[in-house]
Amino acid sequence: MLAGIAARGATALRLNYERPELSFVAQETRRRVLWTLSLMDGVFSVGLPEYETISHSIIYQRLPSSEDAYRDGNPNVQIAGRQHLMESNSTELALSEQPLAQLSGLVQDIQNDLRRVQAEVEYSFQYNVAATASVAEKKDSRWFARYLQVSMTWHQVHCDLYRMFLPRYPQAAPKVIMETVEPSLKAHAVKACQDHVKNINEILKGLLDLTGHPVLPSYIAVCAYHATRLTLFLPSSPVLGMQMNMESAIESANVALHVLHRWFSGSVATEKIILDMQYLVSLSRGDPGSIFRELSCPSPPLDHGRHRHSHLAVHSLVRQANFMDDGYD
Structure with missing residues (x-):
């Protein structure tokens, strides 16, 4: 609620527009508040337009300037903006009932x-x-957490982009769209x-080698x-x-779980994230079909808001708030 009030106050004050006649400090303050x-x-x-408080389409501000204490955060802002766009696109695709002819071109543009x-x-x-070794090289930097986040976000945004083309994955595009996607794009997506998920796992594995205990963002x-x-x-x-080793996958999942136990x-x-990961790891040790059934989606028909809400991740604040109107029942 307070975030919504703050966002509406910011747009009412027109903080989403540049004011070049103001002093440097005033301009920087406006930019940082807005971004x-x-x-x-x-x-x-998480890409659901009904929960947006401030849309990227109405932001006409430059990114904050790169003074020493803040400039390393700029890449996070840039890549996070692309990730927000990906979430919005995924939501629109999930609700689409018509093939999207320009989808391949859109993916290429992104x-x-x-x-x-x-x-x-x-x-x-x-x-x-993009290089996993870059994170390790910054382990002694005062801005290590920022470097870590920008690298993780970089690989995650690619996963967000291409998981839309994984058949039966919960975030996959609807069947009507998947049927029109070129086989080459599907293969490239896989x-x-x-x-990119391998790179994320390598970065997580490197965190276990850290001697200190830096504060890491929940992202x-x-x-x-x-x-x-x-x-x-x-x-x-x-x-x-795919011919992939499930044992290797379980090992990577355990590394990720170890990282979460150590830092979060x-x-x-992150409590529900850890519980769900523990459940998935334990399930994967049995029949491979069990973990596939747990993680896959049978492409149910669209039913307004219920379908979208049921596929929000366990860490989603919208899902945890359990917003639901009586029209669903």
Whole structure:
């Protein structure tokens, strides 16, 4: 509620517009307030337009300037913006009842935009977000948590983009759209998910080698959770026909679980994530079909809000709030 009031107050004050006639400090204050509200909105709305408090489409502010204490956060803002866009696109696809002819072009445009962001980050901050070794190189930096988050987000946003084309995955596009997707795009999506989730798992494994105990943002737990779901889904899926080692997948899932126990065991926000991951790991040790049935979706018919809410992740604030109107019953 307070986030909504703050966002509406910000737009009422027109903080979403540039004011070049103001002093540097005043402009920076406006930008940071506005973009912070935007990031908070992305965490809560998870791509559902009815829960948005401030849409990216009405933000005409530049990103905050790169003074020393803040500039390393800029890549997070840029990539998080793309992730918010992916969540919105996924939501729109999930509700679509018609094939989307320009889908391949849209995916290519998003991928090109991500490459551009990668190049900008590498040029401006001398940091390769795509390389897992980059995180380890920053382990002694005072901004280690920020470097970690931007790398994790980079790989997660690719998973968000391509998991839409994994048959039977809960976040997959509806059947009417999947039937029109080129086989080459489907194959590329599977490979991309496999590669990026592997990179996330490698980064998580590297965290266990840290000697200290830096404070990590809770989004690391969210990435670990989604990586675990994909890690266990890919080798268990008979639809994909992949020759992957389930034992290796379980090992990666256990590493992710170990990271969460080490850094987030006392966090209320990640409690349900840890419980669900423990359940998935225990289930995966049995019949591979069991974990596939747990993680897959039979492509149910659209039924307004119920279908969307039932597939929100366990860490979703919307799901935890259990918002539901009496029209569903």
